[in-house]
Amino acid sequence: MGKRVRQFGGKRVLLHYGGGSVVKSGLLDRVKKSLTEENITYVELGGVVPNPRSGLVYEGIHLYREEIFNFVLAVGGGSVIDSAKAIAAGALYDGDFWDFYSGDAELTEALPVGTILTIPAAGSEGSLNSVITHEDGMLKRGAGGECLRPKFSILNPKLVFTLPAYQSACGAVDIMAHVLERYFTNTKNVGVTDHLCEAVLLTIKEEIPKVLANANDYDAQANIMWAGMVAHNNICGVGREQDWATHDLEHELSALYDVAHGAGLAVMFPAWMRYNVDHDVNRFANLAVRVWGCKMNENDPKTTAMEGIDCFVKFLSSIGMPVTFSELGAKKDDIPKLVKKLGVTSHKSIGSFVKLYAKEAEEIYRLAL
Numbered sequence: 001m002g003k004r005v006r007q008f009g010g011k012r013v014l015l016h017y018g019g020g021s022v023v024k025s026g027l028l029d030r031v032k033k034s035l036t037e038e039n040i041t042y043v044e045l046g047g048v049v050p051n052p053r054s055g056l057v058y059e060g061i062h063l064y065r066e067e068i069f070n071f072v073l074a075v076g077g078g079s080v081i082d083s084a085k086a087i088a089a090g091a092l093y094d095g096d097f098w099d100f101y102s103g104d105a106e107l108t109e110a111l112p113v114g115t116i117l118t119i120p121a122a123g124s125e126g127s128l129n130s131v132i133t134h135e136d137g138m139l140k141r142g143a144g145g146e147c148l149r150p151k152f153s154i155l156n157p158k159l160v161f162t163l164p165a166y167q168s169a170c171g172a173v174d175i176m177a178h179v180l181e182r183y184f185t186n187t188k189n190v191g192v193t194d195h196l197c198e199a200v201l202l203t204i205k206e207e208i209p210k211v212l213a214n215a216n217d218y219d220a221q222a223n224i225m226w227a228g229m230v231a232h233n234n235i236c237g238v239g240r241e242q243d244w245a246t247h248d249l250e251h252e253l254s255a256l257y258d259v260a261h262g263a264g265l266a267v268m269f270p271a272w273m274r275y276n277v278d279h280d281v282n283r284f285a286n287l288a289v290r291v292w293g294c295k296m297n298e299n300d301p302k303t304t305a306m307e308g309i310d311c312f313v314k315f316l317s318s319i320g321m322p323v324t325f326s327e328l329g330a331k332k333d334d335i336p337k338l339v340k341k342l343g344v345t346s347h348k349s350i351g352s353f354v355k356l357y358a359k360e361a362e363e364i365y366r367l368a369l
């Protein structure tokens with residue numbers, strides 16, 4: 001790891017991590033040793049929470065002004081990596097780093113970031129995105145730019161053996177969701193990426209039960225880790241329009257209730273699917289056949305499509321995921337608030353497969369009840 005940091009020019013590193021799992025497992029000490037062996041100095045900033053907050057990002061940027069590091073190393077999951085990316089971007093920016101997340105500034109430069117991944121889920125280890133929650137208003141927003149893509153990411157399946165089953169399941173759902181956001185497209189004749197998407201979904205379907213039965217199953221963890229990378233480094237999304245409305249709908253849930261992103265997606269994706277199935281019944285029916293093993297009803301593909309969505313929901317329940325608002329701890333009465341925070345109106349929409357305005361967003365939240 002120290003050699004990799006050096007390869008990408010790191011001389012003084014910000015070592016960024018979460019709430020303690022990497023301290024407990026001894027990983028952080030191993031990382032420090034590896035840096036020291038390469039004569040690389042470091043400053044530490046731990047304490048990233050799931051659904052990472054702006055407060056720690058400001059602290060990291062302040063630390064940069066005092067300590068001047070030239071590389072940010074994230075040791076942890078998507079939350080740590082996203083926080084590291086935000087610090088890397090904010091360090092080189094004179095204004096408020098939040099400008100990148102509110103859409104007020106374009107992200108063109110950042111310090112180099114490297115990652116050691118400890119949970120396969122968010123795909124931030126290969127993506128150009130970062131998602132942060134601003135404590136002022138609890139707004140969860142994303143920023144993106146090629147400069148945020150990690151210079152390297154170490155994916156060692158042994159590092160995820162300590163994950164609680166619930167976190168593994170949440171991660172699996174997030175990986176599936178990253179593929180589904182790309183799968184539901186209006187772009188025609190994209191067979192290669194359609195089938196790549198289906199392969200990743202099938203892999204999660206086959207491997208996650210093995211991991212839940214035995215977290216030390218190296219091969220299953222390795223497959224899931226690699227699935228998480230290819231699900232979100234955009235190899236499955238090349239040349240196709242992508243949707244991302246379900247992620248927008250979910251981010252409001254994790255911002256308001258501080259639930260795991262994957263758990264929120266397990267509630268929102270089936271609702272989004274049910275709402276939009278008529279837009280392209282054959283695409284939904286193909287997914288049902290190729291991933292969930294349903295038999296195609298040639299006379300009435302919609303029944304196959306709906307059967308596929310039911311199989312997805314059963315699968316989600318079988319791996320311990322919530323599938324309704326109440327299972328998630330979300331409240332019906334908050335729906336208007338969720339829609340408002342989402343920022344959709346009667347003329348401002350999210351998504352592209354089907355454009356969702358305020359009315360549609362509200363109906364999908366209601367379908368998730």
Ligand code: NZQ
Nearest residue numbers: 018019020021050051077078079118121122124127129162
């Ligand atoms: O904080 P520690 O103590 O490390 O504990 C974490 C945390 O509590 C724990 N954990 C991680 N690795 C572990 C471990 N526990 C035991 N053993 C290990 N090996 O797991 C918990 C969850 O970690 P977190 O980083 O929050 O999970 P995840 O990777 O799912 O990240 C979720 C965040 O990523 C964002 C989500 O919105 C959410 O904020 N996303 C980022 C994306 C991106 N940058 O491209 C895309 C995604 O769609 C997503 O929105």
Ligand code: ZN
Nearest residue numbers: 122174177261
């Ligand atoms: Zn996600």
